[in-house]
Amino acid sequence: MNLKHTLLATTATLLLAASQTLTAADVAENWTKHCGSCHGADGTAKTKAGRMAGAKDLTDAAYQKQFTDDQILQRLKDGVSDKGKEKMKPFKGTLTDDELKALVAKVRTFAK
Ligand code: HEC
Numbered sequence: 001m002n003l004k005h006t007l008l009a010t011t012a013t014l015l016l017a018a019s020q021t022l023t024a025a026d027v028a029e030n031w032t033k034h035c036g037s038c039h040g041a042d043g044t045a046k047t048k049a050g051r052m053a054g055a056k057d058l059t060d061a062a063y064q065k066q067f068t069d070d071q072i073l074q075r076l077k078d079g080v081s082d083k084g085k086e087k088m089k090p091f092k093g094t095l096t097d098d099e100l101k102a103l104v105a106k107v108r109t110f111a112k
Contacts, residue, residue: 027102030095035103038088043110053087064111072104073097 032041038050043058045051056063067075077100079090091100 022098022102026099027106030099030103031106034091034095043107055088058107058110059112061111064108069101069104069108072107073100076100076103 031039036047038047038053038055039045039058040047040050045055045057058064075088076095077090077092079086080088095103
């Protein structure tokens with residue numbers, strides 16, 4: 001193996017390792033990309049899309065007590081619909097279980 005190949009192999013290994021370990025930055029990025037449009041950067045859902053969808057304030061501890069981690073995970077996987085109208089889309093094809101679990105943990109940080 002010459003130097004170039006060694007470097008390529010090393011880079012590939014590093015990329016693979018990176019894709020398997022979720023960092024706080026990954027979780028923050030997923031939140032911004034997939035959740036923030038409705039729930040807002042701070043979880044208060046004071047965004048245009050959040051108001052339209054009817055998302056509630058995730059900094060409200062009383063609201064957060066209404067569901068367990070497993071229930072949130074399930075609803076993130078399957079999405080939330082009301083009378084046939086989709087309120088939150090299912091994320092199971094877009095994000096992995098680990099990514100969704102990390103987002104559940106992030107959701108919990110909004111309510112203190
Ligand atoms: C299209 C807007 C939209 C997006 C994008 C969105 N949500 Fe929601 N989400 C909602 C709405 C609307 C509700 C409230 C459903 C209801 O009436 O109870 C909700 C509810 C929730 C709840 C409350 C618990 C529950 O089970 O209802 C949590 C937690 C949550 N979302 C997390 C997330 C996370 C994490 C993401 C990103 C992976 C996300 N949401 C993306 C609109 C959205």
